[in-house]
Amino acid sequence: MRLTVKRCATLLLLLAFAIMLACKPSGTARRRTLLIYTPHGQDMLRDFINRYKQQNPDVDIQFLDMGSREILERLRAERNRPQADLWWGAAHTTFQTATDEDLLSPYKPTWAGQVSGDSRDPQDRWYGTYATPEVIVYNSDAVRAEDAPHDWDDVLDAKWRDHVLIRNPNPSDSMRAIFGAMIWRFYSQTNSPAGGYDWLRRLDANVHEYTADGTLLMQKLARQEGLVSLWNMPDVRLYQEQKHFPVAYMIPRSGTPVITDAIAIVRGAQHEEEARKFYEFVTTPESLIYAARTFYRIPVRTDLDRSQLPAWMNESFTRMPVDWDLLRRDGNDWLKYWDAEIRGRNK
């Protein structure tokens, strides 16, 4: 048996080496650092960090890009020992949930007066950055624009039976907003979600598949596993123009809910000063216009020179008024009902 002592010694040596390696990073010198949690994606983050570093070369910026709900979960897990400094991006409803759980710290940006009252937290714990309208998406290879659904109720048409793809609404701010808005349409008249549930039942009957995430949704749409879906406008633009996917969108005629994407400083942030600087940097008019042009983000700030923005951003469309507070309060119950009683039960 040649195993034994020699090999054990090798293993132990390896272990010791590994521990040495592991301990090394913590020994590096302390620099000015900043940790950002964001769902905005690597391309956008790297771009902004590079531009920020041109002005502040001595800052070490780290970012974690995750889904917005994952960020919320992480912040909860780190409640007693916050790691992040800045949270950049997620629907304002998610930020509001975080404020309810006391996860954010107030900060009043220099441009606080330049956003409308519903795009900011009254106690300054979050501020709106981008507006995200929800739209009807379709495969532009397989469906002509004039045949595509023009309004929410058109998606329920029998001709789309088994052709609709829907992203799992539970982890998605966009889908939660759409489902919430659909229920709100009826709730605002009857004070009951029943009418909305019926609408979702009829949608469920048309649904070919509920996909796990936005990426798969777009893949499956491009590959014609389904022809029609509901999603947000900036993402569809990105797919259309940067990824060259055969997709196009239709803004629902009767109006569409618009999510406010927000930014906030994490409570207990270790580098709050740096976080504020970056906060200000990404919300300057230059940065917002840059984001609008490069990453299809529609700015919320009202004092921008709109001629600088891409033309499509200035086209007007109907907003659907939505009671976001009600959505946030009752949305979970609605979604729970949908999950248990509607999803996949109407074939």
Place this chain on the structure above:
Amino acid sequence: MKPTEKEFDAETREHGGRDAETRRRGDAARRTKIRATPSFSPRLRVSASPRLRVFLLWLVVALVLLYGIIYPNFFVFWAALAPGGEFSPAKFFEVFVERAVWEAAATSVGVSLLTVCLCAMVGVPLAFLFERYEFPARRFFAALAALPLVLPPLVGTVAFIFLCGESGILARATQHVFHLKGAPWTLRGWWAILLFHTYTMYPFFYVLAGAGLRRIDAGLAEAARSLGARGWQVMARVVLPQLTPSLVAAALLTFMTSMASFSAPLLFGGGVRMLTLEIYNARQRGDTQLALTETVILAFISLCSLLFFQRYEGTRKFAAAAMKGATRRRAPVIKGRVRVAATLCAVVFTIILSFPVLTLLLVSFARDGSWTTQTLPPAYTLENFTRILGQEDASSVFINSLLMSGLSALAALVWSFVVTSVVVTKERSVWRRVISFLVLIPWALPGTVVAVAIAESYGRENPLTGSFILVGTFWILPVIYFLRFMPLVVRAVQASLEQMDARLEEAAEGLGANWWRRFLRVRLPLVWPGALAGTLLAFVIALGEYVASVLVFVPRSRPVSIAIASAMRDFNLGTAAAYGVALILIIAISMIVAARLERGAEA
């Protein structure tokens, strides 16, 4: 008391109960040994072990279990289920009787039972093929057959979608060949989950049964055959019973993995409600109470299955009776036709099994967005690989993952020997059962829950934990990987030890070897194949771990799975596939290294 020749014969004829059988075998072996080494006293037992060592072993086990498993899980669960210190069973059962909840529980159990059956049907014959027949490139194909293990679930599911999905290669090809209008099938529902589960989990059976086969003595089968037993009789009465510990361990791991499976139901479950998915949805909605109740149900079912398997295992304990001399290895197959058939079977099967990995390779070279309705990607590029090589943190991502999973796997290996030396002994006590039960708890819990429990318990100053803080440090992920995957190693080592003939160690002790020497020269070499297989499994699975990592990873030590998820979220499926391919290469290399280690040990 030594039985006389007559008594022995009477007992053999009797076909008595298990006790009689064990006694008979033991005595028979003892007699043989006595003849071989007359100076050896058969009455000697492992008894005079120094108290300090026993105490230290128990202390380590108790500390790890208390701080790693009992404290985080129990108190977090308690705090969540009993907000304000009051637990109301009525409320708990109120949730349980909800249709969606029990439906999910029943579905999970059903899917898992079917998964175990299917995995055994694939994995065990495959292990026999590779262990029993010698053919060209056997080692290569044998390693290839464990390939599904190396597919991180995140990447594996995507590969599956591209291969078997309704717009995948197979579906489009079928459509093309038969001129169909629509997709011939959809990758959704029960069959899709079962297909993916079988594909990813049969290696538990394949690897563990393979390790078991390597340990069993072909001499016994030969003896049975010379006594007139037919092939199937030898299989049913001699080979399979000896394999039982391995098979039970594999079945248990498969069942529990399947219960905790998340990616498959998430990505192609369709309307199938499995508990893990319901927990995820409830968590995402912010319904923590429901999520926790469902988690408790999930853990409860998994642990019940563990108790059941343990019971079963206890009733069928077989020590390899005749470990003297060399155990016979792979029987050379004489009949040419059988050999050709076996070779063909093994090779064809392995090639089919490697399809998803090949798909991944293909996608990693495909230009993102170009592949829509064609059967195969129309445009190829190296861009995906240059992209991951070009980013400065891409290579560090691999080093991080290797380091963290390597550390946790090594720790798990050491721990498995510590814990089994406490658990696997002659006398069975309640404590030993409790320990082997506790050890498996993390495996029965969804990864998110383990991560949350650790983050909650070690994220704040708390005198109970010595104010030891893990959140935000490098060590949190190795600790979580260790906790989540050490059951794999412990199970593997335990199965090997239970198959090992305890009298070998007794013999060594009788010959004057001290504990350390006995451990190194007897126990370790005998258990090594199983231990190595288990450690490798833990290492490889930790490399691709995602659900727990995403909750607690620190930016300085981002694991690969996070990079893959980022790429996928940025719609760069090609980049994600490129990461996946690189990861698989790394895993393949480590498997080759492990195989060499094992061969070295066998030599």
